[in-house]
Amino acid sequence: MKQEVESMLKSKEINPTVNRMLVLDYLLELKSSISLTDLELSLESFDRVTLYRTLKTFEERGLVHKIEDGMGITKFAICQDSCKAGMHHDLHVHFYCHNCKQTFCLPKTQIPEVKLPENYQRQEMELIVKGICSACAK
Numbered sequence: 198m199k200q201e202v203e204s205m206l207k208s209k210e211i212n213p214t215v216n217r218m219l220v221l222d223y224l225l226e227l228k229s230s231i232s233l234t235d236l237e238l239s240l241e242s243f244d245r246v247t248l249y250r251t252l253k254t255f256e257e258r259g260l261v262h263k264i265e266d267g268m269g270i271t272k273f274a275i276c277q278d279s280c281k282a283g284m285h286h287d288l289h290v291h292f293y294c295h296n297c298k299q300t301f302c303l304p305k306t307q308i309p310e311v312k313l314p315e316n317y318q319r320q321e322m323e324l325i326v327k328g329i330c331s332a333c334a335k
């Protein structure tokens with residue numbers, strides 16, 4: 198596991214410090230995304246500033262992407278392999294569960310092409326579907 202985490206950081210040209218490896222290890226274990234506040238509660242040995250900086254570095258390097266969960270909270274999730282520094286390709290649908298309040302990446306569900314009027318330039322695109330996730334539906 199450690200080896201995998203280290204090589205993942207290196208592949209995104211991130212210096213694999215112990216702190217970064219611990220944060221990435223934790224993110225990889227998650228089945229959904231996490232907010233900075235929840236990450237802070239889960240990794241008690243870290244202070245908020247360190248976690249914020251770590252997530253920011255990960256985001257800039259194409260390792261995690263931000264999700265506005267549609268309820269006013271920003272969450273972070275691991276990217277697809279194809280994401281690079283300054284070039285994210287996470288044009289998938291995100292799913293917010295009203296029951297467990299988690300936000301999931303749905304990498305196999307791509308956001309459909311949206312036709313914009315002339316002279317409008319797209320910079321970001323997000324699509325949040327809200328409902329009940331598969332674990333809660335059981």
Ligand SMILES: [Zn+2]
Pocket residue numbers: 259260261262276277280281284285286287
């Ligand atoms: Zn990405």
Ligand SMILES: [Zn+2]
Pocket residue numbers: 294295296297298299329330331332333
């Ligand atoms: Zn749920």
Ligand SMILES: [Zn+2]
Pocket residue numbers: 262264274287289291301302303
């Ligand atoms: Zn995602």
